[in-house]
Amino acid sequence: MTSTSPTRTAADAPTDAAGLMDGAALARRMTDRTARRAAELTRRTGTAPCLATVLVGEDPASVTYVRMKQNRCAKAGIDSRKVALPAATTTGELVATLRGLSEDPAVHGILLQHPVGPHIDERAAFEAIAPEKDVDGVTMRSFAAMGFGLPGFVSCTPGGILRLLDAYEVELAGRRAVVVGRSPILGRPAGMLLLARDATVTYCHSRTVDLSAHLREADIVVAAVGRPEFIRGEDIKPGAVVLDAGYNPGNVGDVDFAGARARARLITPVPGGVGPMTIALLLEQTVDAAEAQLGAGAPVSG
Incomplete structure (x- = not known):
């Protein structure tokens, strides 16, 4: 099983310099490593x-x-x-x-x-x-592992978000993170993983009073509310990092992308940001599970 604390490697270093967090490229690199591990496991x-x-x-x-x-x-x-x-x-x-x-x-x-x-x-x-x-x-056992910082499987979308933050070397300790959304497999575990990395976490949702005030103080915003362009660009703190986990009809996220990009330091596009990371982590954790069940030892590095 994987740890609730994602690991960054030199191979994950981003190549995009335009403020976009390229989840598709990072996911390809992760999947390439997972494929090598799967092949070695099958061989052994x-x-x-x-x-x-x-x-x-x-x-x-x-x-x-x-x-x-x-x-x-x-x-x-x-x-x-x-x-x-x-x-x-x-x-x-x-x-x-x-x-x-x-x-x-x-x-x-x-x-x-x-x-x-x-x-x-x-x-x-x-x-x-x-x-x-x-x-x-x-x-519930996986959620408890995330909450207590114990080894276990992380929820794939929140885990993918943490991998993106690590790949782009976003400092989390002491930073104010606002998670907009409270689903048990996205918003809530995202907050738990950020808290485990010493971020100061505030949960918001569709019924939060004066959401704008919370967002304007956030160094890191995780949008996971499931409503198209629910988060306005004008409410993003200048220099913030925005991770949009929403996917709505018409390839629209939960964030006003154009408005938020004008203010954010880093932002994920929709599609091509958080989505590919979800699948990449699912595949990685499947190989983790197979290795544990087959008693196959340490994974292939690289």
Whole structure:
């Protein structure tokens, strides 16, 4: 399993000098390393890492995301198993499916594509994933590990954000970070990971009174509220670092990109910023999980 404290290497050093945080380029470098590790693991054990993806229904965006993750798995030398369930699947049926995958020794990581539909108890479904296979960092045990700074799987989007901050050598200790969003797999763990790195963290959300006042004091802004251009460029503190984890129809993030870029020191584009990092970390943690389950020792460096 990975540590909740991301690691930066010289190979991760950014090449963009225009204030954009190039998540796509960093994700490619991460995935190249993951592919080398997967190949070495397969050579040593005769078993390739395997990620099972579970999709409930046929939501077009979810179908696209799952297909993208399967394609990235193939490029990284990771086997993928797609489990497609009908939209009418009950909580009990989904839980049974996830428990079955958790007990399958041929599966090393499990991803439940979310959202799963309002009729399903999503938390119950997440908790059916064995902790050692929770490579998306969605279970309560993974959240506790992030909160207490213990080894474990991090939620992939927040973990990807930390990797970006490290790659661009953004100082976190003592800095004021504002996380706009409070979902249990994005906003909340993002704040926990920043707090673990000695940032001073404020959580805000769609009902925060005078959000602008909080944003104008923030050295680091994480936008994860799920509303297009919810954060206005004029509210960004000059010189701040902005990470936009939103993805809305029309390739629009949660931040007014043009307005924020005029004031920020660094900012992630949408697409091409946080999104690729999410998948790259998912693949990396799948190989971490496979190594742990197969007793395969230290990963390949580089």
